Amino acid sequence: MISVNTIILMTGILLLLGIGSSKFSTRIGMPMLVLFLGVGMLAGSEGIGRIAFEDYHFANIIGSIALAVILFDGGLHTTLQAVQTSWRAALPLATVGVLLTSVLTGAAAAWILGIPLLHGMLLGSIVGSTDAAAVFSTLRTSGLRLSPRVTAILEVESGSNDPMAIFLTVALISLIMGTANSFSEMILFFILQFGVGSIVGIGGGFAAVWLANRINLDYPGLYPILVLACGLLIFGVAAVFEGSSFLAVYLAGIVLANKSLVYRNGILQFHDAAAWLSQIVLFVMLGLLSFPSRLTTVALDGLIVALVLIFIARPVAVWLSIFPLRLNLRELTFLSWVGLKGAVPVTLATFPLLAGVPHSQLIFNVVFFVVLISAITQGWSLAPVARWLRLGIPADTTPPITMEINALRHVDGEIVEYRVAANSLVADKTLRDLALPYDMTVTLVVRDDEVIMPRGSTVLKPGDKVFVAMRKKIKPLLDCLFDTCAEPLILHPGERIIFRADHTVRQLCTLFSLGCQQEVQDTLGSLIKDTQLSAPYRLGPFLVTPGTDAKLVTLVYSPLEISTLNISNQPIPQITPETDQAHNLS
Structure with missing residues (x-):
């Protein structure tokens, strides 16, 4: 029997190998989950490590916990805007798309493997869903920033399609083993999966926000653990009431991501680390669970099943689900290709083994081989395909970092570190020439190893680290000011932004990409003074109104013909007084 100390030693070695392989993965562009699986296979009973591991029940438990942490972290990085943008496409893909993929793949698998149709359909159901762990990992390490809509669809689909895959898998196991209940009870189980999972996830997310913001812990380091405990509790409660635990924990993460939360930055960093640890443990463990000699016996059949899944079932499911x-065409093509498989199918493949389903070992081996093919082909090709379809740009490797300050726990303020991008609006400009909102202050500039105290004459150079104190509501605008917008910045009617009165019209036109006349040099204060006795001045879609004192003005987003402003790519022409309601903002 292996001693505890030996287990700890092997765990440390495997974690170090997993972390080291992530560095190697970045250099060669291979998805990290493939290398993590490779580390596990090398350490397994048929590899150089000779670690014997074939406990499917234990693997199922560890896999479920790891997936819960990964999905929770995925939800914590999903904005409400992304959900609003993608749900019309993500929901059909997560339901109808999974069903179509499962049926097409299952029918082919039954014929290819020579097994009964229900067993083939069981295999198809296991590999029918897009895997969240694989998608989140591959997107973050691809080196690309995909279009916001495609990214949102992929993330929301992969985070919400597990209930359908679990329902189909459990239902087919019941049919094969002769333990299936009535059709109405199966439909009730399906409704419980989605309904209870959604209710527990959303309700639990709001409860977690309330608890974290009001518990007032003495040690800030406990807040990330508190939030993780809430996530695991939500996962367990959903399971107890027969809902989808995976959907519940993902929705809870989304709620937490879009509410005001104390120590947000520390919580996000902790859960990023927890998700990475979970991915390493999960994929290395699944690698240990595999036997290369068994995989070689199903290699040809598994390859054919994988080709049917990748080139026929997934594309047909995508086109039929969301073509309306x-x-x-480029987005549909990309979504058809990137139906990544990962830990969820392998974890689901343990269900038939635990239930004693005939041909379950064959199903497990084929599923594992299909996952390997999907990860290598689809995961490795994600970035090249995105470039070929012109759906991605190089990602910024240094996203803005929010400083954690105890005094800012319950107030509307934070300090953020930005790195000036070469193509940003602030690059090579002095601070006095920038139209910076009043609700922010540049507090420090770091250039190489030199600390610069900011003055009006300070020039911001590409690569500078700029520390900005701000009110939280204007952070999306500043994200676009210091770098290209990761997602289009949307302003809604009635939103207000305060500026100094001595800023010129030209400066504001540059900030918001407004199509103003080149010679406009009037200050905002002069516009207020000149129009006190007449109609307010219109600056594109904004009304220029007095601020709280004579040194300030307020820009109120008040469009005439559009409901929102996409600042990142929608230029607005010409400044005109608002004299009538027929002004054209085309």
Whole structure:
């Protein structure tokens, strides 16, 4: 029997190998989950490590916990805007798309493997869903920033399609083993999976926000653990009431991501680390669970099943599910290709083994081989395909970092570190020439190893680290000011932004990409003074109104013909007084 100390030693070695392989993965562009699986296979009973591991029940438990942490972290990085943008496409893909993929793949698998149709359909159901762990990991390490809509669809689909895959898998196991209940009870189980999972996830997310913001812990380091405990509790409660635990924990993460939360930055960093640890443990463990000699016996059949899944089932499911939504051809093609498989199918493949389903070992081996093929082909090709379809740009490797300050726990303020991008609006400009909102202050500039105290004459150079104190509501605008917007910045009617009165019209036109006349040099204060007795001045879609004192003005987003402003790519023409309601903002 292996001693505890030996287990700890092997765990440390495997974690170090997993972390080291992530560095190697970045250099060669291979998805990290493939290398993590490779580390596990090398350490397994048929590899150089000779670690004997074939406990499917234990693997199922560890896999479920790891997936819960990964999905929770995925939800914590999903904005409400992304959900609003993607749900019309993500929901059909997570339901109808999974069903179509499962049926097409299952029918092919039954014929290819020579097994009964229900067993083939069981295999198809296991590999029918897009895997969240694989998608989140591959997107973050691809080196690309995909279009916001495609990223949102992929993330929301992969985070919400597990209930359908679990329902189909459990239902087919019941049919094969002769333990299936009535059709109405199966439909009730399906409704419980989605309904209870959604209710527990959303309700639990709001409860977690309330608890974290009001518990007032003495040690800030406990807040990330508190939030993780809430996530695991939500996962367990959903399971107890027969809902989808995976959907519940993902939705809870989304709620937490879009509410005001104390020590947000520390919580996000902790859960990023927890998700990475979970991915390493999960994929290395699944690698240990595999036997290369068994995989070679199903290699040809598994390859054919994988080709059917990748080139026929997934594309057909995507086109039939979301073609009516009028996505463009490039987006449909990319979504058809990136139906990544990962830990969820392998974890689901343990269900038939635990239930004693005939042909379950064959199903497990084929599923594992299909996952390997999907990860290598689809995961490795994600970045090249995105570039070929012109759906991605190089990602910024240094996203803005929010400083954690105890005094700012319950107030509307934070300090953020930005790195000036070469193509940003602030690059090579002095601070006095920038139209910076009043609700922010540049507090420090770091250039190489030199600390610069900011003055009006300070020039911001590409690569500078700029520390900014701000009110939280204007952070999305500043994200676009210091770098290209990761997602289009949307302003809604009635939103207000305060500026100094001595800023010129030209400066504001540059900030918001407004199509103003080149010679406009009037200050905002002069516009207020000149129009006190007449109609307010219109600056594109904004009304220029007095601020709280004579040194300030307020820009109120008040469009005439559009409901929102996409600042990142929608230029607005010409400044005109608001003299009538027929002004054209085309």
